[in-house]
Amino acid sequence: MIFIIVSPEKTETHEIAWFEAHTLSGNMVIQPKHAPTILLLAPGKELLFCLNNGKQESIMIPRGIIEVTRDQATVIINKPLT
Secondary structure, three states: OEEEEEOOOOEEEEEEEEEEEEEOOEEEEEOOOOOOEEEEEOOOEEEEEEEOOOOEEEEEEOOEEEEEOOOEEEEEEOOOOO
16 A cells, blocks of 8 residues: 655655554554545544554654545645654
């Protein structure tokens, strides 16, 4: 699955196996072939993702949204990545 993180200062692209997002209605784990959806992220929470090599990474999300398709997820945040 392609995972794209877009912030005002840069764009990052990763190949991932899955990610976990904190939404306003709870946590969600998204894997390839997930049903298309748009998620509003809970502010101030970490977004955890697992690269295809098994390494897990996380980023702090100040506020943002995720668009999920069957083979791609795009995270759009309104502040620079920390």
